[in-house]
Amino acid sequence: MTQVAVVGAGLVGVKRAAALHASGRARVAVVADADAARSRDFAERFGCEVAAGWRAAVRHPGIQAVVVATPNDSHAAITLAAIRAGKHVLCEKPLARRPAEALRMVRAAEARGVCLKTGFNxxxxxxxxxxxxxxxxxxxxxxxxxxxxxxxxxxxxxxxxxxxxxxxxxxxxxxxxxxxxxxxxxxxxxxxxxxxxxxxxxxxxxxxxxxxxxxxxxxxxxxxxxxxxxxxxxxxxxxxxxxxxxxxxxxxxxxxxxxxxxxxxxxxxxxxxxxxxxxxxxxxxxxxxRRECEAFLDAVATGRPPLGDGRDGLEAxxxxxxxxxxxxxxxxxxxxxxxxxxxxx
Ligand SMILES: NC(=O)c1ccc[n+]([C@@H]2O[C@H](COP(=O)([O-])OP(=O)(O)OC[C@H]3O[C@@H](n4cnc5c(N)ncnc54)[C@H](O)[C@@H]3O)[C@@H](O)[C@H]2O)c1
Structure with a gap:
């Protein structure tokens, strides 16, 4: 069972969490949203812990993967911190605001040997x-x-x-x-x-x-x-x-x-x-x-690149x-x- 942190509990964060939950192969263990009420509602719905901010969420020792579902300006910082902590990442599209940000994310994931998937549902x-x-x-x-x-x-x-x-x-x-x-x-x-x-x-x-x-x-x-x-x-x-x-x-x-x-x-x-x-x-x-979530979990389990990976996100x-x-x-x-x-x- 892959333990996952969701950062950003808005429209898409909730959709991703519901798909992970429904897969039966992952547990949403941690959430962090800049809006405390959203974090609380999300935590109640998925029965998870609320982290003290996204930095704590991505470093949480009990998780192996992070879903980044915040607005585009924070994709790079959150993803890079998660990769540095050795976590696999599913980051929403667009992977980043600019190619330079996306390139850093892709290179960091390749250097650390973790999966970086772009949310290309x-x-x-x-x-x-x-x-x-x-x-x-x-x-x-x-x-x-x-x-x-x-x-x-x-x-x-x-x-x-x-x-x-x-x-x-x-x-x-x-x-x-x-x-x-x-x-x-x-x-x-x-x-x-x-x-x-x-x-x-x-x-x-x-x-x-x-x-x-x-x-x-x-x-x-x-x-x-x-x-x-x-x-x-x-x-x-x-x-x-x-x-x-x-x-x-x-x-x-x-x-x-x-x-x-x-x-x-x-x-x-x-x-x-x-x-x-x-x-x-x-x-x-x-x-x-649901299918995209399965593709991410398969990639985490096998080490093979998922359909719509970080490089695809960068190219787009x-x-x-x-x-x-x-x-x-x-x-x-x-x-x-x-x-x-x-x-x-
Ligand atoms: N794959 C798709 O088809 C698809 C569809 C819609 C949106 N998206 C992408 O998903 C991302 C989120 O979009 P949305 O529609 O869910 O937005 P949203 O506004 O509904 O939710 C964003 C959430 O992130 C939180 N947030 C903002 N900054 C944060 C931070 N630094 N740390 C923690 N939480 C923070 C906000 O409080 C909010 O709850 C965007 O990048 C968007 O492009 C993808």
Whole structure:
């Protein structure tokens, strides 16, 4: 039974704790939230100890792993302290506000020999896992390009929440929701070597942060990912389309306010210009949290890297910042492989 500390008992900290608890393989032993009342409520719900601050939580001798579910500005400090204490870490997306922070986290975990996983639960949605398995099995041929629209409409007062404070969040909608999609592009299409983007502060009074981002990403093999991510979508939307030589895969919905999740598998046929379509529905998309938790616990147990590891988190943050540079400079930006000379903002 892996003993875990959860730092940050907000929306996602509670989801992570519930998934750990439900796995039957982990126990949430310790919590630390900057808000004492939240820590208390969480401790009552999960029957755990309240630590005297996050530093005490990550050093707690009774735990082997830490979930970091605080706002983005504290991911690096908390994760680095946990790694130094020899703990495995599941840190929420974005792994950090900037590539330099994320690189330090990845290097520290590799040097200490502990698991660092990024909270990329979008890889663990049932429809997404099935789509990836179909692509890998050659069911629709070679991938050519992917197209994604992802967004919501904020809520009254959104501009006062931490996501709208640049010093805390480190970026707007591209770093918030877009980072998931950039990670999916890499997973389905391969490493991205060039990006072009533009960003807008179209509605919310949050400049220099963006409430909309438009991105074109090109892989080394010439595949393309196209993304529009938005805080002015007004009605929540997740639409992911992947086109390949012999067909396509479409994932719609994430459950809840994003609508039910379904996968459309389109296959071209020799005898008709109209592809044959098969539609699959997934009643429990929330299971992504449970699956991702299992992947983390497996990685802790086996020492093998989890799906969506620290390096994936770093690469996604590098892509976000390359897109910010592209938007500022009005030109395409190269994204050299790590190890090659890198511009680390
Ligand atoms: N994987 C996903 O799909 C997903 C979805 C939503 C949010 N997130 C990420 O999860 C993180 C948390 O987001 P949220 O929506 O749960 O936010 P939230 O505001 O609901 O919760 C954050 C909690 O952290 C606490 N906190 C802040 N600073 C702290 C500190 N230094 N030490 C201890 N506690 C501290 C706050 O009091 C709050 O309870 C963010 O990085 C966000 O990007 C990921």
């Amino acid at each position: 979008h890889r663990h949605f049932p429809a997404m896992l099935e789509a990836k398995a179909l692509l890998d099995a050659g069911a629709i041929g070679e991938a050519m390009y992917a197209r994604c629209r992802y967004g919501h409409g904020g809520r009254p007062g959104y501009e006062h929440e931490w996501r709208a404070q640049a010093a805390i969040s480190g970026g707007g909608e591209l770093l918030d929701q877009g980072v998931h999609v950039l990670d999916l592009f890499r997973w389905f299409l391969g490493d991205i070597r060039e990006v072009t983007g533009t960003v807008l502060a179209a509605h919310w009074p949050i400049a220099p942060l963006e409430d909309n981002a438009f991105a074109l990403c090109r892989t080394a093999a010439g595949r393309v990912g196209m993304l529009h991510t938005s805080w002015t979508q007004w009605r929540n939307l997740f639409s992911w389309e992947l086109f390949a030589q012999r067909g396509y895969l479409i994932v719609e919905g994430l459950g809840g306010s994003y609508g039910p999740q379904r996968l459309v598998i389109g296959r071209r046929t020799a005898d008709s210009p109209v592809p044959r379509e098969e539609v699959k529905e997934y009643p429990d998309p929330e299971s992504s949290w 943050v590098r892509l976000v910042h390359a897109l910010y540079r592209s938007a500022r400079r009005g030109r395409a930006e190269r994204v050299p492989p790590l190890g090659a000379p890198v511009e680390v903002p």
